[in-house]
Amino acid sequence: MTDIAPATAPAAAAPAPDAVAAPLALPLVDLARRRRSTRTFDATRDVPAELVLEVLEAGRWAPSGANAQPWEFLVVRDADMRTRIVELYLEQVRTKQRMEEIVWKQKITTGNVGFRHAPVLVLVLSDPRVARSFPVRTIREKGREHITSSMANATLLVHLAANDRGMATQWVSDVSSPYMSTVLKDWLGVPEHIDIYDMIPLGWPASTADPTPRRALAEIVHHDHYDPALERDSAALDDFLWTQTRLAAFGARARPAPTASPDPAPGDDRTPDGAGPDPTEQA
Ligand SMILES: Cc1cc2nc3c(=O)[nH]c(=O)nc-3n(C[C@H](O)[C@H](O)[C@H](O)COP(=O)(O)O)c2cc1C
16 A cells, blocks of 8 residues: 655655665664574563563554554453463463464374463454555455554564564464454453464563574575576475474474365464473473
8 A cells, every 4th residue: 555655744855875874774783683582481471561562662663554553462460361361272272282283194283381470461462444545456456465464563573572682572473363262252351353473571581582494595585586596396395394383393303294284374373382392391
């Protein structure tokens, strides 16, 4: 969609690209490199309320389609409610594992509840009604996608801000499933028209998260034209999936003999618990 700058925006002279990139680029790139999904939280250490607000402040400044700002944050500190959410998560994870056993002949999802000891659970809520601010064509073509992208921006900024303060965060996307979101809305009084987009457990790391691999820049950057040498055939794609992603616990899980593949993406974007087995959290 096209966002039109306000008429009053000052017309700045375009600076040379190097002048823009030099002073700021590295710290952000470093933070992007350092941020990790952490799935072990220190049960003995709380997060002060001001610090929670400080990291949510970063989310508030996320870019959104039409500046529609679909996000709201529900901060759960209550210990009983956090325990109920852990149990609800465990209850639904069994259906995921059963589906994986049918398709992959093994459980891929570990059933670990990484966030079991997180002192704060932030539910990231979305109000899709704000899509009415989009151009009519955008609403009809991709209103939902724009809401999702905007939510992703805010969520990522919260993760980055928390990691910047040395805190631990995890992505818990199962909360948006029909089952979990219906139950959570009931427990927490979230109106029906508000979606639960994601959950960010916030706390302090109990251990250092293992680094996760990334594709090399040389494999993903095309110059001027799509480089056919970079196009992945299905064998190369399979190698990638079974070395770098959660399918193979980032290379630690054995690759099974080929079987019928599950349906391809878009479901793939909902990456569940990617961590390797953690005996302390094993369900
Ligand atoms: C859309 C999305 C959904 C995700 N869902 C989960 C999840 O449900 N549980 C989880 O533990 N991690 C989840 N993750 C985290 C990814 O597994 C993680 O970002 C990825 O493995 C790379 O690891 P890193 O975050 O440590 O760099 C999700 C990440 C994204 C962006």
